[in-house]
Amino acid sequence: MTGSNDLHGPAAPGGKATSAPLLGRDAEPTIFELSYPGRQAWSFRTTGVPELELEDLIPAGHARSEPVPLAEVSERDLVAHFTRLSHRQFSVDLGGYPLGSCTMKYNPKVCDAVAALPGLAGVHPAAPASLTQGWLGLMVEVEETLCEITGMAAATLQPAAGASGELTGLLLMRAWHDAQGAPRHKVIIPDSAHGTNPASVTLGGYEVVTVPSDARGCVDMEALDSVLDEDVAGIMLTNPNTLGLFEEDIAAIAAAVHKVGGLLYYDGANLNAILGVVRPGDMGFDIVHMNLHKTFATPHGGGGPGAGPVAVSERLVPFLPGPRPQRVVDSADGADVYRWHTPERSIGRMHSWHGNTLVLARALAYILVNGGDGLQKVAQIAVLNANWIRQRLSGTYDVPFDRQCMHEVVLSSRNLKQAHGVRALDIAKRLLEEGFHSPTVYFPLIVEEALMIEPTETESPQTLEALAVALELIANEANELPTGSMAEAPRNTPVRRVDEARAARTLIPTFDARAGN
Amino acid sequence: MTGSNDLHGPAAPGGKATSAPLLGRDAEPTIFELSYPGRQAWSFRTTGVPELELEDLIPAGHARSEPVPLAEVSERDLVAHFTRLSHRQFSVDLGGYPLGSCTMKYNPKVCDAVAALPGLAGVHPAAPASLTQGWLGLMVEVEETLCEITGMAAATLQPAAGASGELTGLLLMRAWHDAQGAPRHKVIIPDSAHGTNPASVTLGGYEVVTVPSDARGCVDMEALDSVLDEDVAGIMLTNPNTLGLFEEDIAAIAAAVHKVGGLLYYDGANLNAILGVVRPGDMGFDIVHMNLHKTFATPHGGGGPGAGPVAVSERLVPFLPGPRPQRVVDSADGADVYRWHTPERSIGRMHSWHGNTLVLARALAYILVNGGDGLQKVAQIAVLNANWIRQRLSGTYDVPFDRQCMHEVVLSSRNLKQAHGVRALDIAKRLLEEGFHSPTVYFPLIVEEALMIEPTETESPQTLEALAVALELIANEANELPTGSMAEAPRNTPVRRVDEARAARTLIPTFDARAGN
Amino acid sequence: MGTYIPHTEDEIASMLAFLGLSSIDQLFAEVPEALKLQRGLELADGAGEPDVLAHLDAYANRNQARTDRLLCFAGGGAYDHEIPSVTKALAGRSEFVTSYTPYQPEVAQGVLQAVFEFQTMIARLFGLPVANASLYDGASATVEAVNLGVAASGRNTVWVSEGIHPHWRQMLATCAAGTGHRLRTIKLVDGVTVWPESDMPVDDRPGVVLVGYPNYLGCLEDVPAARAICNETGAMLVVATDPVSLGVLKSPGEWGADVVVGEGQLFGTTLGFGGPYLGLFACAQSHVRRLPGRLVGETVDLDGRRAYVTTLRAREQDIRREKATSNVCTNQTLMAVTAAIQMAWLGTSGLAELALRCARATRYTRDALLAIDGVEPYATAPVFREFAVRTPLAADTVVERMADAGFLAGIPLGRQFDQGEEGLLIAVTERRTRDEIDAYVTAFAKAVA
Amino acid sequence: MGTYIPHTEDEIASMLAFLGLSSIDQLFAEVPEALKLQRGLELADGAGEPDVLAHLDAYANRNQARTDRLLCFAGGGAYDHEIPSVTKALAGRSEFVTSYTPYQPEVAQGVLQAVFEFQTMIARLFGLPVANASLYDGASATVEAVNLGVAASGRNTVWVSEGIHPHWRQMLATCAAGTGHRLRTIKLVDGVTVWPESDMPVDDRPGVVLVGYPNYLGCLEDVPAARAICNETGAMLVVATDPVSLGVLKSPGEWGADVVVGEGQLFGTTLGFGGPYLGLFACAQSHVRRLPGRLVGETVDLDGRRAYVTTLRAREQDIRREKATSNVCTNQTLMAVTAAIQMAWLGTSGLAELALRCARATRYTRDALLAIDGVEPYATAPVFREFAVRTPLAADTVVERMADAGFLAGIPLGRQFDQGEEGLLIAVTERRTRDEIDAYVTAFAKAVA
Numbered sequence A, B: 001m002t003g004s005n006d007l008h009g010p011a012a013p014g015g016k017a018t019s020a021p022l023l024g025r026d027a028e029p030t031i032f033e034l035s036y037p038g039r040q041a042w043s044f045r046t047t048g049v050p051e052l053e054l055e056d057l058i059p060a061g062h063a064r065s066e067p068v069p070l071a072e073v074s075e076r077d078l079v080a081h082f083t084r085l086s087h088r089q090f091s092v093d094l095g096g097y098p099l100g101s102c103t104m105k106y107n108p109k110v111c112d113a114v115a116a117l118p119g120l121a122g123v124h125p126a127a128p129a130s131l132t133q134g135w136l137g138l139m140v141e142v143e144e145t146l147c148e149i150t151g152m153a154a155a156t157l158q159p160a161a162g163a164s165g166e167l168t169g170l171l172l173m174r175a176w177h178d179a180q181g182a183p184r185h186k187v188i189i190p191d192s193a194h195g196t197n198p199a200s201v202t203l204g205g206y207e208v209v210t211v212p213s214d215a216r217g218c219v220d221m222e223a224l225d226s227v228l229d230e231d232v233a234g235i236m237l238t239n240p241n242t243l244g245l246f247e248e249d250i251a252a253i254a255a256a257v258h259k260v261g262g263l264l265y266y267d268g269a270n271l272n273a274i275l276g277v278v279r280p281g282d283m284g285f286d287i288v289h290m291n292l293h294k295t296f297a298t299p300h301g302g303g304g305p306g307a308g309p310v311a312v313s314e315r316l317v318p319f320l321p322g323p324r325p326q327r328v329v330d331s332a333d334g335a336d337v338y339r340w341h342t343p344e345r346s347i348g349r350m351h352s353w354h355g356n357t358l359v360l361a362r363a364l365a366y367i368l369v370n371g372g373d374g375l376q377k378v379a380q381i382a383v384l385n386a387n388w389i390r391q392r393l394s395g396t397y398d399v400p401f402d403r404q405c406m407h408e409v410v411l412s413s414r415n416l417k418q419a420h421g422v423r424a425l426d427i428a429k430r431l432l433e434e435g436f437h438s439p440t441v442y443f444p445l446i447v448e449e450a451l452m453i454e455p456t457e458t459e460s461p462q463t464l465e466a467l468a469v470a471l472e473l474i475a476n477e478a479n480e481l482p483t484g485s486m487a488e489a490p491r492n493t494p495v496r497r498v499d500e501a502r503a504a505r506t507l508i509p510t511f512d513a514r515a516g517n
Numbered sequence C, D: 001m002g003t004y005i006p007h008t009e010d011e012i013a014s015m016l017a018f019l020g021l022s023s024i025d026q027l028f029a030e031v032p033e034a035l036k037l038q039r040g041l042e043l044a045d046g047a048g049e050p051d052v053l054a055h056l057d058a059y060a061n062r063n064q065a066r067t068d069r070l071l072c073f074a075g076g077g078a079y080d081h082e083i084p085s086v087t088k089a090l091a092g093r094s095e096f097v098t099s100y101t102p103y104q105p106e107v108a109q110g111v112l113q114a115v116f117e118f119q120t121m122i123a124r125l126f127g128l129p130v131a132n133a134s135l136y137d138g139a140s141a142t143v144e145a146v147n148l149g150v151a152a153s154g155r156n157t158v159w160v161s162e163g164i165h166p167h168w169r170q171m172l173a174t175c176a177a178g179t180g181h182r183l184r185t186i187k188l189v190d191g192v193t194v195w196p197e198s199d200m201p202v203d204d205r206p207g208v209v210l211v212g213y214p215n216y217l218g219c220l221e222d223v224p225a226a227r228a229i230c231n232e233t234g235a236m237l238v239v240a241t242d243p244v245s246l247g248v249l250k251s252p253g254e255w256g257a258d259v260v261v262g263e264g265q266l267f268g269t270t271l272g273f274g275g276p277y278l279g280l281f282a283c284a285q286s287h288v289r290r291l292p293g294r295l296v297g298e299t300v301d302l303d304g305r306r307a308y309v310t311t312l313r314a315r316e317q318d319i320r321r322e323k324a325t326s327n328v329c330t331n332q333t334l335m336a337v338t339a340a341i342q343m344a345w346l347g348t349s350g351l352a353e354l355a356l357r358c359a360r361a362t363r364y365t366r367d368a369l370l371a372i373d374g375v376e377p378y379a380t381a382p383v384f385r386e387f388a389v390r391t392p393l394a395a396d397t398v399v400e401r402m403a404d405a406g407f408l409a410g411i412p413l414g415r416q417f418d419q420g421e422e423g424l425l426i427a428v429t430e431r432r433t434r435d436e437i438d439a440y441v442t443a444f445a446k447a448v449a
């Protein structure tokens, strides 16, 4: 007797691996499609706690009528599903990731070990200082280290990412001006600024005033002068800026802004370029955020977590968020004593607890491995790599600003667009076929068809060479192959070009929104 | 100024990821090709130990003149290289792996956590029993558990894998007969036996006597009787045998072998089929090896490690390898006391230390999670799955032995070979395209074009269905598509069919043997 | 000097030569000399990884309050739940860990699909149709929810229940300095919010009503009462929830919430002294264009294959800049992926079982503690899986004493809720055994004696 | 009952129905009823993963001799070397961990290439052209080497230096019961082997000469002397080596070995109470068809792309059966992959540095110990990175006392080497700091006082 006994039932086969690029190009079913009623993976401790019924535990009317339908899968299928998904994901660990402005450097594995230490990972955030001296000490060391690197007086470690740091900084600005008895209403940003800058300005309750960039890609000093007045709370700058260029007039800018009583905010996204070379504090900045997930190599986690500590100059210290960890006893034998302390005029709190603490621990490990000497070398090689790429590709792509760049270079493919209709987006997709993640494209906004390349210092000269060869090859193809052939790329990836317009038009934000579900 | 500054130098680019199947199908350079002189990844503790020169540490003439050229890579390239290699590798965690005889069941992640416990992983094997009571206790629990499962009296945990267990068993056999004052010279194995059996027999100093299988796939009783005599040291059997069939006459076989004074050896590769249902000891076996990496879910590690404990009946206990862990004090409060003990007539030692101990710990965790009840269910479902596949595919492929099978089923594609020239090998390769690892092919040797399918109990009915559908599809293709099209498979994998003949003809066992190196 | 830089000296020299430079300092020629740091950073020189690990482990060893030393009875939005090996193994896969925001969806289907599944699970859990890809933590999710609510209602008065986590309320206040929202704290009475009458001048009417369910004290609020106010005033109802409790409690969506937020640490993320955690956020369909943060949607590729991509990007800061719904960029994706894995591991039955076990352990502990002389309930409103007691002496002291006995006893409530220093907030998860609880209660009795 | 089985009861019923069976027991109808187990297994019922983990952790906690409690000064083929996070992370990738022997090379290039690189590194390290894909451990590699040597020389007399690890010699003897090899132990005198004259009756001539370099006592043997005997007698020279020492010592291949074996645990594998470890094996080109175990070779695929595959398979048991060169099937591939990663991490300079650091630490420790009253050298032959001393009291007692002081002092040599119980074998790796060594020496002085 043979015949069919169709067991698919309502579920997809968890053991079929054609979605792993090793074997095929099929879509991976969702975990919901892999679900089969009654299957389970969980197990809990045996506790011996008396097993009261739910009715005896909560008042009538509060109980849900049906359990939340999450998924019903075996551990085996759970593992296969997420392992296959991981094979459908590019990462720094697989290859070069020159995504400009994001500093996708190598994330040392030792930092994973740090974040997994039971004495760090297993600590409840509400435990009192007396029982968490190690964590407080670690945080103080992070703060002191970041202050030395930036040339500032003190820092809050609460902000969870750069954008949160920006808002923190703007609220500090506001508190400062309020304390002077003269609230202000405007914050200046250059037109090359990252989108989080204007968005944060709005959330800080300020009006955005944009100043244009000059021919050298820097803040136009005349334009700046024309908007500076006593209603300007401050200016937000990235230096090197998002074009990868150093704002040479920074001293003059600082003087001008300070002259009208404004404060200077430093967006630290590009700090990697200047470690140990020049410090924001020494340039005249009053408030500085850092992106530890960029400069200090904490992994980006597919989009986060990060950490965005904010360091400030002396006069702003009383306004910092709290509570802050503080050293009370400085002892030679490593048994310093720490406590929590809230600054007198603190703006309040910017995190549920103390910040993305395990990210801080990772960053500290990275900093300690590099050391003061090593961090300077980080900057040097990051800048060397970017300039090498700039030089190497300057005959192939447009270089909008023909100057030395810092840790990243913004090229433009407008030449290829004009001549052949090949867009930066096409180049980005085509580069995937050559074994590299794409650069950041179409940012900064002021460069047409921008290709923003940040190699980082952890890519070797050989990798740079291969990247350059790939980008030359692509430019050659654009020049030689029929228009449109580039639009086919990428061809080898598990999915081809994705229809973004359709995603927005027919929004399917959950499995349940899918037609038929 | 533009132009070329070719940085490839002697090294391949570590950051180019076209060898990751996510992006491309290129070969991955070897670590040696990624090497660049002077690069390094290592770091050691700062110790403060006086830094004598090598000349002061070793006598002249012993020092090598050049360092060993291993590789010179950055940590970043090291990580990228091995991460990309991992993407070029199929595994249980990616999908179904019905490799017959190998029991590729799901390997629970909790067992990885067990093997990483600092109190297990960080113990030196030469530390005395007084300082390693935990390990001794764990090993005693493993031994007792395995004895209960197999129905034997005691076990050695030393053998590192099944084959090592076989040799251990044969040496025990030899010691036993020697102790009886009557050495013997022959060991019987069926023609369906796994290759390690005859190879071990030779190493045990015995002559192999092969008995054929009968029409039901079992030991031919007449043939057995004809070779049994007083020079037979014993017989090695797998039960269920490698055809996945239960040797129904096992009691008669045992009686016959015992009658001439021979011993019965149980190759436990297929133990998964009978857990909690029938025990080797109760069938009459004297010596039993287990493959913990099969039955008890310890991961196969790309080819190993495994563990192959050998359990024996009472009369063989004095011959077991030593030292063995032993309970000396049995206390109610969990503070039992253990010691090492070498049996009086021990054959000696089969491992550098005490066996693949961390594998034992993993297996124990697996056994404890399942429990006695769960292990029986393991067998039941493993057998259910195999029978379902057998039934489902019995119209599509030849079923050489039309009987209920146990945990695996051996099909034959000789029908497709005869009709279309499609070989078992082609089917194996084609199945990769359908998202499954191939079954074992061409084994056991007595089945033409054998496809040996062992689904294991951890594959869901949906996965079985998909596997069956894939194998039906392939059979249909063989029937419908032009001969030879199957020889194209696999098409999606990072490499296509590999030239095995060339590898043997022009042996390149190291990078240095490659022409040009 | 420890370093992750591959370049050898000869390579650096060759690259400089290509650039026409003679020293690496020339790369920084555009940095005004006067600004440059004229000395090295005053940090220790680089160290080897083993030394650094030892340095950080020394800090770790100074933390007495680690779960392997003190049994954890503290909660308040951070819980000591089971994290199985399988969650750690999968969430730790380096493809998830070392990638960034899926700007190139063709090579980011792994993260995108995992987040899509996360969104679906959170939407189902919270009882609303849309959930985003994560925000920083519970506090920031609450801030974003209030911002959305104010924008949607057009009114910036926010009624904040005192039962919202005090830190979250602090962050609301901090951010309100920028947004100008008018926050009004509505007091708890005996554990639940007592709302003001809502027949008030239009100007005083709330644009947003924010309530916890269960609230910070673990009590079950009367959400319909809050909903009723919203219905009368046109305010948006924002509910901050304990996601695990929804394993058995009605979802806030079902109770009529417009936006639901919560802290997602409890789905597979370690306590880690408070971060990185996971801000959960879901809202009604009508608010989707105001949604803060990333959103993954399903679509197809060129060949018609199912694919995922971040969508409705026009809400976001990189496109909309000062008009964006939020400034968030880097979020907590890895924790969202972790939560998706953990929720799939729990599954339908496991989440219900988890919630039930927490409730049972909580009840068992509470009953035993209240039997101790001098230990009183802090509130009598029904609780689900967390509760507060009043101790005969300062809760701080109780915590210190309990630490000596091997327990992290809970979170002292301090002078909040118009009470003295004797309030202690206690959470009992499914990981606590009866023996552990009994020992805790015994120690507690001694500590307060 | 904990379980990893996906099947629900309804699925089981439906599958049974398809098979025409009414109960699951019928699947076992062919098993004679009389043989079946008439009761359940007398094992505890299944437990949840957390309970099981706790159970095993309780065992772990009873091991005093764990490196996080006792500083390790023991060696003897198992060393406490640095294992960096990167090795653990890469070797722990589940593709390497949960695959099996690369029978389908098209989907196993990952393991195959890693093993190819491993083979290359071992060949370079040992100074021979071919290395296999791993054997079980040092002992089994030695057994296999002797088997090869006997087959190659055609003579089954084996001269075994007493300086070979005693466990390995035991295993040789155990296996010789099967193969019939005639083992002759050649004594150490003051730490090095004193070979007999080789002008002996042809029948007594060795087919294999086996020597350690460095040997078990850490001493540097005179390998050319052993080679000379082989040259005279036609015996095969097998050298058992300490792979780390080859970072600075001449390779056995350079000294003229035909086969070199070793224990590879020291390349990235944890101590783990002795297993799984890694048997290393390399040989001269002429012996390649006698090589035991798997061998990976380079070739090309259908499209001419470079590819790897297991090769010369005709040597192996699954093909050659009773005539196979060895019975090994499952080996220690994961440890080989681990070793490849660890050796790549060490690299050319790191291995040399590692060996040097071990030698320095060993010298420093040895000098300090020998300055203690009553502590004498066990042998005076030069050592490289391990050494033995004679203590004034039984070495067992010294080890027990040192454990109380926080050290695993070494390995008592027992009554081997014709000596009393006072011999202690001590290894000092690069992980031991000067402070640790000083503390060890101080404690040692007390322990023997």
Ligand SMILES: Cc1ncc(COP(=O)(O)O)c(C=O)c1O
Binding pocket: A101, A102, A161, A162, A163, A164, A194, A196, A197, A238, A242, A267, A269, A270, A291, A306, A308, C328, C329, C330
């Ligand atoms: C220049 C710049 N500023 C600010 C940010 C925002 O930082 P985060 O993503 O950490 O919030 C980014 C992030 O990409 C950036 O590149």
Ligand SMILES: Cc1ncc(COP(=O)(O)O)c(C=O)c1O
Binding pocket: B101, B102, B161, B162, B163, B164, B194, B196, B197, B238, B242, B267, B269, B270, B291, B306, B308, D328, D329, D330
């Ligand atoms: C039937 C059978 N016997 C013996 C063995 C040998 O076991 P191991 O590979 O553990 O040495 C195997 C392994 O595949 C097998 O299938």
